[in-house]
Amino acid sequence: MKTAPFSIPDGLSELRSELPLVVEIIARSACWVHPEAFHALPVWYPETARGRLAYRADWKSAYKTKNRVTSDVSIDRETNIRAGHAFMGALGAKKTPNWTICHIWSVDDPKFSKSNTVVQDPRYYSCVGNMVWLPTPLKGFTDSMPEIKLMLRHCAHNLYGWVCQHDDVEDVAREVRESQAPAYYPSQWPTYNRKCLPPRTAPFSTRVQASIDRRKKAICRMLDDQSLENYPREEVRRVLDFWKISLP
Numbered sequence: 001m002k003t004a005p006f007s008i009p010d011g012l013s014e015l016r017s018e019l020p021l022v023v024e025i026i027a028r029s030a031c032w033v034h035p036e037a038f039h040a041l042p043v044w045y046p047e048t049a050r051g052r053l054a055y056r057a058d059w060k061s062a063y064k065t066k067n068r069v070t071s072d073v074s075i076d077r078e079t080n081i082r083a084g085h086a087f088m089g090a091l092g093a094k095k096t097p098n099w100t101i102c103h104i105w106s107v108d109d110p111k112f113s114k115s116n117t118v119v120q121d122p123r124y125y126s127c128v129g130n131m132v133w134l135p136t137p138l139k140g141f142t143d144s145m146p147e148i149k150l151m152l153r154h155c156a157h158n159l160y161g162w163v164c165q166h167d168d169v170e171d172v173a174r175e176v177r178e179s180q181a182p183a184y185y186p187s188q189w190p191t192y193n194r195k196c197l198p199p200r201t202a203p204f205s206t207r208v209q210a211s212i213d214r215r216k217k218a219i220c221r222m223l224d225d226q227s228l229e230n231y232p233r234e235e236v237r238r239v240l241d242f243w244k245i246s247l248p
Contacts, residue, residue: 012145019184022141023151027186028199030152031099031133033090035197036204038129038160041212044086046219046239047232049125050116052078059228083119083126089211090128091202100136102143104129104152105164108172118166122239129160147184154181155198158190213248220247 008014015022048054053062054076063076080101087101088094106118119125132152134142141148153176157163163173181191190196202208219240222231240247 015141015145016147019147022145022148023184023186026134026138026141026148026151027188029135029138030198030200031091031093032155032159032198032201033087033128033131034202034204034208035160037090037092037202037208037212038162040204040209041090041215041245042129042162042243043123043125043127043239043245044089044215045082045126046122046236046245047222048078048082049122050078050080050083050119052120052122053230054078054081055230059222059231078125083131086126086215087128087131087133089215090208091133092205092208092211093133093202098136099133100139101131101133102139103131104142104149104156105166105169107168108146108149117168118164121166122235123242124164124166129156129162130164132156147182150176150182151185154185154191155189158192158194159198159201216245216247223247 055062064073065076066073083103084095084101103119103124105124106116118130124130132142142152150172153163153172157176158181163176165173181189185191186198188196189198219236222228223233223236225231239245
């Protein structure tokens with residue numbers, strides 16, 4: 001005689017009953033870039049995005065990695081390295097074990113089968129308003145729970161006055177612009193009529209300003225250096241124009 005299989009509910013349904021607790025933990029621990037730092041330099045690496053070739057400093061050849069087992073050589077591509085450099089520079093912090101930088105806007109796909117075109121766009125990949133720093137175990141919530149994604153996007157909108165303008169998230173962006181924050185939204189985060197900073201918003205310090213100045217000078221130098229043959233100058237200029245970033 002066959003017995004019924006052991007059955008448990010969908011994992012997200014299981015966690016939704018604990019949503020207030022999850023929200024409380026994220027609200028207490030999430031680290032944000034200061035709005036002044038975001039407006040001073042929204043995008044730090046307009047020359048790259050996730051999946052792009054990872055060029056060496058001379059922009060003539062890409063980095064390569066040799067597999068220790070098979071000896072096969074593969075060309076390196078950008079993962080989240082530059083995005084991480086951007087966020088930590090704008091935060092004015094050093095890397096800390098067991099913390100992960102998470103993109104707030106991406107293509108929502110619970111099955112993780114679609115290309116993430118948002119972070120493949122240089123306008124949004126190293127955008128410091130499109131990232132939040134969380135204890136690594138919490139990353140799963142930001143990747144898979146629509147309620148948490150919506151909460152973070154509302155916070156970024158109210159904190160920076162910005163929503164993603166990528167065509168692939170147009171409907172979600174409209175919802176964030178036109179609707180109020182959800183009922184489970186943290187009471188210590190900003191809304192359209194509550195102006196405040198989330199608890200762990202980094203200060204806009206002299207350290208952050210110095211990092212911004214260095215990055216702007218580096219972009220200027222690369223735009224002017226004609227020896228960097230693969231540096232995408234025209235695309236960089238389009239990204240700078242999109243964000244209205246002025247260089248020294």
